Amino acid sequence: MIKHASDGVILNDSLGNIIEWNRAMEKMTGLMREEVIGKTASDITFRLWPREKKSAELEEENKNTWKQAVQNGYPDPDQMMEREIENLQGARRIIQSNGFVIETKQEKYSGVIIRDITENKRAEKELQESESRYRELIELAADGVLLGSHEGIIIGANSYMLNITGRTLANLIGLHVSALFDPQEIKTNPSDSNCCKKGKLSLLSVIFCARMAHLVKSKCIQK
Numbered sequence: 001m002i003k004h005a006s007d008g009v010i011l012n013d014s015l016g017n018i019i020e021w022n023r024a025m026e027k028m029t030g031l032m033r034e035e036v037i038g039k040t041a042s043d044i045t046f047r048l049w050p051r052e053k054k055s056a057e058l059e060e061e062n063k064n065t066w067k068q069a070v071q072n073g074y075p076d077p078d079q080m081m082e083r084e085i086e087n088l089q090g091a092r093r094i095i096q097s098n099g100f101v102i103e104t105k106q107e108k109y110s111g112v113i114i115r116d117i118t119e120n121k122r123a124e125k126e127l128q129e130s131e132s133r134y135r136e137l138i139e140l141a142a143d144g145v146l147l148g149s150h151e152g153i154i155i156g157a158n159s160y161m162l163n164i165t166g167r168t169l170a171n172l173i174g175l176h177v178s179a180l181f182d183p184q185e186i187k188t189n190p191s192d193s194n195c196c197k198k199g200k201l202s203l204l205s206v207i208f209c210a211r212m213a214h215l216v217k218s219k220c221i222q223k
Contacts, residue, residue, distance in 0.1 A: 030088030
């Protein structure tokens with residue numbers, strides 16, 4: 001089961017020597033099982049530290065960390081740790097790990113389950129960058145722009161829209177988009193204001209309503 005697990009698994013004996021290093025660890029690190037079996041976990045894992053973080057002081061700290069884990073177990077086995085490693089090919093990977101202890105009548109074993117979360121972190125970063133660019137585009141738009149839910153509830157607005165309405169962002173968030181228009185204007189031009197009145201708005205229709213507010217800003221309900 002350990003051999004074919006999708007996550008990396010390191011298992012050490014009571015002396016801190018590696019007795020199991022599964023295929024996922026081989027793939028993640030470039031270190032083959034036969035290269036590491038019988039070696040101390042502290043020495044092998046330190047080989048995977050990024051080169052700029054390697055020093056005699058940190059190597060000693062790593063040895064002490066593994067020693068404490070072997071002798072006393074892990075302070076918080078449920079705690080997930082994240083760190084960057086550099087495999088034998090020089091590629092950087094971000095891993096998430098948590099330790100465990102197995103006690104038998106004969107011996108106590110310590111181990112670590114390691115998951116490669118590099119692609120998740122990359123996707124998360126790309127999403128954050130995309131959202132940042134999106135917010136910047138909205139903020140720089142020549143029109144007043146609202147962001148809203150499909151029900152027409154306002155969840156955001158750019159600075160130009162705040163100027164148009166004379167409201168703060170805190171005042172706008174939570175309102176229905178139709179609250180920005182004079183009821184008489186909605187009654188007079190039902191076709192133009194239909195999306196604002198009925199709700200169930202798409203993002204594009206919310207932006208359309210925001211542009212409509214720009215066109216009738218003299219009739220907007222002010223704060």
